[in-house]
Amino acid sequence: MKRRNFIRKTAVSLASLAGVVAVVSYLRQFFPRLAGGKRRIPLGDTAHFPVDTYTFLEEHNLFVYRDYEGVKAVSAVCTHLGCILEKSTDGFECPCHGSCYNDQGEVLSGPAPRDLSWYRVSRAADGKVVIDPGTIVSAGDKFLTS
Amino acid sequence: MGLKSWFTESFPVDTDTLITLSSEPIPNHLKRWWWGLGGTPLFMFMIQVITGLMLIFYYIPDPDKAYQSVEYITYTSKFGWLIRSIHRWASNIMIAALLLHMLRVFFTRTYRRPRELNWMFGVTLLILTLLFGFTGYSLVYEQMSYWAMKVGTGIAGATPFIGPWLADFIRGGSEIGQNTLTRFFLFHIALLPFITLTFVGLHLYLIRTHGVSELKFPGDEKSSKKTYPLFPDHVYTELIIVTFILILLVCLSLLFPAGLGEPANPNVTPLHIKPEWYFYPVFRWLKITNLRVGVLGPIIFIILLYLWPFIDRFFEKRFPDREITFWIGLAGFLTIMVFLVWEIFGH
Numbered sequence: 001m002k003r004r005n006f007i008r009k010t011a012v013s014l015a016s017l018a019g020v021v022a023v024v025s026y027l028r029q030f031f032p033r034l035a036g037g038k039r040r041i042p043l044g045d046t047a048h049f050p051v052d053t054y055t056f057l058e059e060h061n062l063f064v065y066r067d068y069e070g071v072k073a074v075s076a077v078c079t080h081l082g083c084i085l086e087k088s089t090d091g092f093e094c095p096c097h098g099s100c101y102n103d104q105g106e107v108l109s110g111p112a113p114r115d116l117s118w119y120r121v122s123r124a125a126d127g128k129v130v131i132d133p134g135t136i137v138s139a140g141d142k143f144l145t146s
Numbered sequence: 147m148g149l150k151s152w153f154t155e156s157f158p159v160d161t162d163t164l165i166t167l168s169s170e171p172i173p174n175h176l177k178r179w180w181w182g183l184g185g186t187p188l189f190m191f192m193i194q195v196i197t198g199l200m201l202i203f204y205y206i207p208d209p210d211k212a213y214q215s216v217e218y219i220t221y222t223s224k225f226g227w228l229i230r231s232i233h234r235w236a237s238n239i240m241i242a243a244l245l246l247h248m249l250r251v252f253f254t255r256t257y258r259r260p261r262e263l264n265w266m267f268g269v270t271l272l273i274l275t276l277l278f279g280f281t282g283y284s285l286v287y288e289q290m291s292y293w294a295m296k297v298g299t300g301i302a303g304a305t306p307f308i309g310p311w312l313a314d315f316i317r318g319g320s321e322i323g324q325n326t327l328t329r330f331f332l333f334h335i336a337l338l339p340f341i342t343l344t345f346v347g348l349h350l351y352l353i354r355t356h357g358v359s360e361l362k363f364p365g366d367e368k369s370s371k372k373t374y375p376l377f378p379d380h381v382y383t384e385l386i387i388v389t390f391i392l393i394l395l396v397c398l399s400l401l402f403p404a405g406l407g408e409p410a411n412p413n414v415t416p417l418h419i420k421p422e423w424y425f426y427p428v429f430r431w432l433k434i435t436n437l438r439v440g441v442l443g444p445i446i447f448i449i450l451l452y453l454w455p456f457i458d459r460f461f462e463k464r465f466p467d468r469e470i471t472f473w474i475g476l477a478g479f480l481t482i483m484v485f486l487v488w489e490i491f492g493h
């Protein structure tokens with residue numbers, strides 16, 4: 001290979017590489033990295049929650065259920081397109097496209113593709129009871145209070 | 147030097163060319179206004195640009211202030227309610243006019259060779275106009291806006307392959323927030339108008355170069371000429387339409403001014419959410435199918451719409467003496483109407 005050709009080819013390759021990097025980083029700019037870390041939610045004194053009832057925690061979009069044995073927490077976000085569910089007499093109902101779930105969070109009818117997620121409730125190191133939206137458990141798992 | 151000669155010297159336009167350009171021959175059938183419905187969306191677009199510009203004077207694209215700024219426009223600023231109502235109503239009439247224009251092109255089959263590409267530009271314009279509706283509705287940041295954004299970006303997220311990427315791009319993150327509103331605002335007032343203008347330009351350019359397809363009606367044989375000039379004859383017809391629409395717009399805005407719902411609340415979905423009427427068929431479809439089919443359906447529909455001129459040709463060649471495509475088209479149209487009516491009356 002001639003010296004001149006070598007230099008020309010290297011230059012062209014480097015320039016194209018620089019071009020690709022420029023375009024990619026330009027496009028990357030449209031996808032912000034937002035810290036979506038799921039933070040633990042402190043529940044406070046679990047005795048505050050009414051017994052045998054699903055209480056809606058508005059700012060966290062979940063329902064907390066308490067009975068005499070313990071507490072559990074289920075997502076209130078419809079698995080179809082993300083609307084917030086309503087509590088119906090024996091389950092949950094979505095106001096958007098009418099998906100219905102039973103008390104266990106299982107889809108009964110409607111377009112929802114998946115069952116609702118139950119989140120782990122546990123006692124943190126500092127002794128507080130917290131919900132961990134990062135950890136999914138089965139509908140039967142309860143944090144035992146008694 | 148007189149003013150006129152100064153002007154012609156500084157701005158050397160050939161008036162003869164202007165006259166030839168503006169007296170473009172138009173086929174006689176366009177004297178019937180309902181065959182010339184393409185001009186109506188064009189006029190509505192101009193109204194949207196003018197009223198939209200006025201609205202930007204007060205609108206603030208900030209989740210905490212957007213709703214209040216719309217409230218200010220509606221109840222405090224002088225004639226703000228009228229501008230806003232006209233903008234709202236014109237968007238609805240524009241979409242209705244577009245659908246009618248499309249139906250007339252469809253059922254007169256003037257999308258055929260050599261106008262396939264212009265039909266595709268047309269479909270693009272329809273999609274762009276629907277996007278205008280979606281982004282504009284969201285800017286108000288009332289409950290319905292918020293949940294329309296939620297469902298809309300959710301649908302984008304369920305698109306095969308590019309879904310998650312697309313949804314993050316539209317939202318500017320994984321949740322709806324400031325980034326989303328900034329983006330919707332930008333789409334609504336800058337990107338979409340720019341792209342739409344480009345496609346309107348292409349659409350009109352192709353109409354001029356191909357000419358509008360001539361349709362024959364009984365009675366047309368009487369006149370010796372097959373065409374009449376764009377200016378002043380057709381412009382006159384259009385002016386009558388424009389006057390009528392302006393009156394209609396003002397009446398609608400006076401009788402049913404644009405209202406304002408509850409401000410957006412990300413934690414509570416209102417009990418009966420409904421999009422604008424032109425999304426009803428898709429909304430109903432989402433309710434009766436699962437997520438995958440719900441999203442694939444509209445995508446396939448749009449692809450078929452784009453390819454329609456070629457599908458039409460295929461059937462035409464296969465079955466020359468049966469009007470299969472007419473019946474397919476009619477069936478498709480009626481299905482959409484059924485979905486629309488179903489969503490109006492169903493819950």
Ligand code: HEM
Pocket residue numbers: 181182183184185187188191244247248251256257261264265266267268269270271272346349353357358359
């Ligand atoms: C902003 C949107 C649009 C504007 C401003 C517009 C404007 C026009 C105008 C002025 C004409 C001349 C004939 C007539 O008025 O009927 C026309 C023709 C046509 N339009 Fe549109 N249009 C739009 C959207 C569409 C859509 C949504 C479609 C279909 C998907 C479409 C497909 C066509 C075709 C194929 C023709 C040629 C018809 C013929 O030669 O007879 N256009 N358009």
Ligand code: FES
Pocket residue numbers: 078079080081082083094095096097098099110111112
């Ligand atoms: S978002 Fe719940 S059914 Fe569609």
